[in-house]
Amino acid sequence: MTKPHLLLTFHTFRPDGWQLAACLLAALVAVPVAVIFASLLHPEKEIWAHLGQTVLASLLTNTFWLCSGVMVCTTLLGVSLGWLTGACSFPGRSFFTWALTLPMAIPAYVMAFIFVGVMDFTGPFQTLLRTLPGFERTIIEVRTTPFIVLVMSLTLYPYVYLLSRSAFMSQGNKLMEAARTLGLSPWAAFFRVALPMARPWIASGLALVLMETLADFGAVSIFNFDTFTTAIYKAWFGFFSIQAAAQLASILVLFAMMLVLVEALYRSRMRYHGSARGGSAQTRIRLTGARAVAATLFCFFIVAVAFILPVLQLIIWVIEAAGNNSLPNYNSEVSRTLLLGIVAALLTCSAALLLSYVKRTSPTRGNMLLCKFATIGYALPGTVLAVGIFLPIAWLDNHLQNLMEVMFTIETGPILHGTLLVMLLAYMIRFMAPGFGSIDSSMQAISPSLDEAASIYGIRGLKLISSVHLPLLKKGILTGFILVIVDVVKEMPITLMTRPFGWDTLAVKIYELTSEAEWERAALPALYLIFASIIPVILLIRQSEK
Amino acid sequence: MKIKALLAGLAMSMVLPAANALAQDEIVVYSARNEHLIKPIFEKYTEKTGVKVKYITDDAGVLLEKLKAEGTRTPADIYLTVDAGNLWQAADSGVLQPLESEELNSNVPANLRDPENRWFGLSVRARTIVYNTNADVADKLQSYEGLADENWKGRLVLRTSKKVYNQSLVASLIASHGEEKAETIVEGWVSNLATAPFSNDTKALEAVAAGIGDATIVNTYYLGRLMKQKPELPLAIFWPNQKTDGVHMNVSGAGLTAHAKNKGEAIKLLEWLSGPEAQADFAGLNMEYPVNDSVALEPLVQSWGSFKGNPLNISVYGELQADAIKLMDRAQYK
Numbered sequence: 074m075t076k077p078h079l080l081l082t083f084h085t086f087r088p089d090g091w092q093l094a095a096c097l098l099a100a101l102v103a104v105p106v107a108v109i110f111a112s113l114l115h116p117e118k119e120i121w122a123h124l125g126q127t128v129l130a131s132l133l134t135n136t137f138w139l140c141s142g143v144m145v146c147t148t149l150l151g152v153s154l155g156w157l158t159g160a161c162s163f164p165g166r167s168f169f170t171w172a173l174t175l176p177m178a179i180p181a182y183v184m185a186f187i188f189v190g191v192m193d194f195t196g197p198f199q200t201l202l203r204t205l206p207g208f209e210r211t212i213i214e215v216r217t218t219p220f221i222v223l224v225m226s227l228t229l230y231p232y233v234y235l236l237s238r239s240a241f242m243s244q245g246n247k248l249m250e251a252a253r254t255l256g257l258s259p260w261a262a263f264f265r266v267a268l269p270m271a272r273p274w275i276a277s278g279l280a281l282v283l284m285e286t287l288a289d290f291g292a293v294s295i296f297n298f299d300t301f302t303t304a305i306y307k308a309w310f311g312f313f314s315i316q317a318a319a320q321l322a323s324i325l326v327l328f329a330m331m332l333v334l335v336e337a338l339y340r341s342r343m344r345y346h347g348s349a350r351g352g353s354a355q356t357r358i359r360l361t362g363a364r365a366v367a368a369t370l371f372c373f374f375i376v377a378v379a380f381i382l383p384v385l386q387l388i389i390w391v392i393e394a395a396g397n398n399s400l401p402n403y404n405s406e407v408s409r410t411l412l413l414g415i416v417a418a419l420l421t422c423s424a425a426l427l428l429s430y431v432k433r434t435s436p437t438r439g440n441m442l443l444c445k446f447a448t449i450g451y452a453l454p455g456t457v458l459a460v461g462i463f464l465p466i467a468w469l470d471n472h473l474q475n476l477m478e479v480m481f482t483i484e485t486g487p488i489l490h491g492t493l494l495v496m497l498l499a500y501m502i503r504f505m506a507p508g509f510g511s512i513d514s515s516m517q518a519i520s521p522s523l524d525e526a527a528s529i530y531g532i533r534g535l536k537l538i539s540s541v542h543l544p545l546l547k548k549g550i551l552t553g554f555i556l557v558i559v560d561v562v563k564e565m566p567i568t569l570m571t572r573p574f575g576w577d578t579l580a581v582k583i584y585e586l587t588s589e590a591e592w593e594r595a596a597l598p599a600l601y602l603i604f605a606s607i608i609p610v611i612l613l614i615r616q617s618e619k
Numbered sequence: 620m621k622i623k624a625l626l627a628g629l630a631m632s633m634v635l636p637a638a639n640a641l642a643q644d645e646i647v648v649y650s651a652r653n654e655h656l657i658k659p660i661f662e663k664y665t666e667k668t669g670v671k672v673k674y675i676t677d678d679a680g681v682l683l684e685k686l687k688a689e690g691t692r693t694p695a696d697i698y699l700t701v702d703a704g705n706l707w708q709a710a711d712s713g714v715l716q717p718l719e720s721e722e723l724n725s726n727v728p729a730n731l732r733d734p735e736n737r738w739f740g741l742s743v744r745a746r747t748i749v750y751n752t753n754a755d756v757a758d759k760l761q762s763y764e765g766l767a768d769e770n771w772k773g774r775l776v777l778r779t780s781k782k783v784y785n786q787s788l789v790a791s792l793i794a795s796h797g798e799e800k801a802e803t804i805v806e807g808w809v810s811n812l813a814t815a816p817f818s819n820d821t822k823a824l825e826a827v828a829a830g831i832g833d834a835t836i837v838n839t840y841y842l843g844r845l846m847k848q849k850p851e852l853p854l855a856i857f858w859p860n861q862k863t864d865g866v867h868m869n870v871s872g873a874g875l876t877a878h879a880k881n882k883g884e885a886i887k888l889l890e891w892l893s894g895p896e897a898q899a900d901f902a903g904l905n906m907e908y909p910v911n912d913s914v915a916l917e918p919l920v921q922s923w924g925s926f927k928g929n930p931l932n933i934s935v936y937g938e939l940q941a942d943a944i945k946l947m948d949r950a951q952y953k
Contacts, residue, residue, distance in 0.1 A: 124948075127949055188816075194829055195757075195822070200829070212831070214815070216815055293783070295818050296777045297781075297817065297818045297953060299953060308943065311783075311941070312941050313683075313712075313940075313941075350655050459681070463684075463688055467685075467688035467692075485848070487692065487694065491694070566681075569676075569681065570677060585654045585676060586652050590818075590820065591844075
């Protein structure tokens, strides 16, 4: 009598443990968001009224055009490049496969500065143009909407590219072959079979792009382009009202929540379970003649514009700034930056894997929402999220110290803040979205029948993850890992606010020099930063090709 | 080897609090002034006195929020930042404490420090007009207010209104003319713009040098930095408002935090920073003007000649900052 009972409790307890962990994770994310929402309790009516009367309308229009433009451009670029390198074969394909991810290593603020520096009136391009006959009086305004859309798209398209590419690869070519056998042209097969099948991946890529665009402050401020985020900074650094800034930020959070809900509803109507077998060389669509040349040229053009040229410009600045002086050495910043990136990526991807597993094994509406909620930190401007994290930590720390003093009469000094643990947690909260997005998309591609088969053999929980899911998730995890490392390496506001004494990273060095517009001097740490994030990108892409 | 040490460091920092922040003979500074401008000075101080100075850099607003959140437990002894508006905000939100020091009072002119001695200017930043020497501006250049005149149509270049330096400048316009007239002036500037406002002073200077516009308003040290790199640029300084209230003055400065753990040493450091030995570097490294007038000017700065500065107490910028931003938003100064 007792035995079946025990078994029963064991069986029901097990998912609860996972559930509990997932809830804890979501709660961790919830704290900073809740701190930000709490600001709504005391509305800053005066600042709101002022913004509403003066700048809010134009901020919203600007934000709308920026987001739409960036989404359209990154979809076009990301999907076409993902398809070419993932499903076709043409000269240089294996080189472009990883070269096309490199622009991700260039932070949007660095790209924006290089673009404005080279292309604005006073830059070499227009200065040269004015020396040509007939162009002496030509002035091209580059600090305008189309150009900021272009700059942001060039740094953000790799998100869509990486995810859609892995979608096309995991579809295998059986489906395409079937579609072709049924008489569809290659284009029709792409639009009617491959593309709809890849939608969840493209959607998670786009969600990342949209969140990054909404949260961006660095690039838009170099263009002096006013977006919603600008208003948040104005409220904080101009009116010194962290309250009003947090209130504006909560609107951003609400918007992001709406977005993920819409996406979740739209996606819940579809199921995708591919064969999870990559397109091998034989099954790729072989491009020949003019098409092959066009494909190679297109890929080369994007790599050149989004990576080679900007990096060359940085190198030119480094040489100019160096003169005869010896260049400063950033070795310790490089190792700190990489170390933080790797540890944060490990932490974030493990947490993402856990969430994704819970969502898979008990796909209740509650769990769907839980996962969506856990990724919300990505849509917040880093500085605002940093405050949301810092306030509760400082509060807790003060109370812990009081407790220590009262109970043990020990003066401990700060217990939590100023430790790397806080910094790593903050990174995890901020970058859960890229980690979770790619892991969960791959998780969805694993057929549930596999789990059922495994459970017949008593394989569940950790065992199920490690022996069944992990091997199939390799690509998704690697993608998530790269995305998080690269994001952490580029991250600025959270690093600035939570770093312990002496833990300056490359981003901190760049901040130091750029906050007073010494961009030419910042070129060197920027180059280091780009190369530091390239290392993991190349290593992991190589790995995923195998 | 190095990686091992780093990993050990990582492990330590994960679990060990930054307890050594409480060690004796160590001063902790929260600084919005860049590392390369403060590091050499603090190193000099340590060499001289044996007292260590630890610092963390970030935006002024972020550091202020950090101080507020940490409350009585803050490790910071000194808050160092740029712009009088930022200093005023810090004092206003109660994170700084007044301090009595004969030395600071005699080294820092009264209009460049808090009337209640909660912060002290340590270097002067003059925000002035720079013009293109090839442009015909001789009779058109007089004052900040004059740049709003019709005859500047399409010739003025400005930095964004989001930078605190411009907010302080407009605050001083409000202080001397009242809000209504100040708004007319800013509206005039906006309608005279040659191109959309730039995100930094250097870009504005380059635009003037390229002839996109005839003049701009910048902090002098940006011109200094640019001219050291490209001395051939056709740019020159004009000191405005010499017959009226004088050139707009701002500072970078510092104050003692309300809950400083190492008060005595922190005050000594502040006094030293205002003294002749530190002043030459503190201002000179960035080609600013020292607050302490016994100190010689950096040669390039010297070459710009002398001028009359606005004697207004700069704490006014903080009081009027919000009004200034609202005014600029109304005038559609981006």
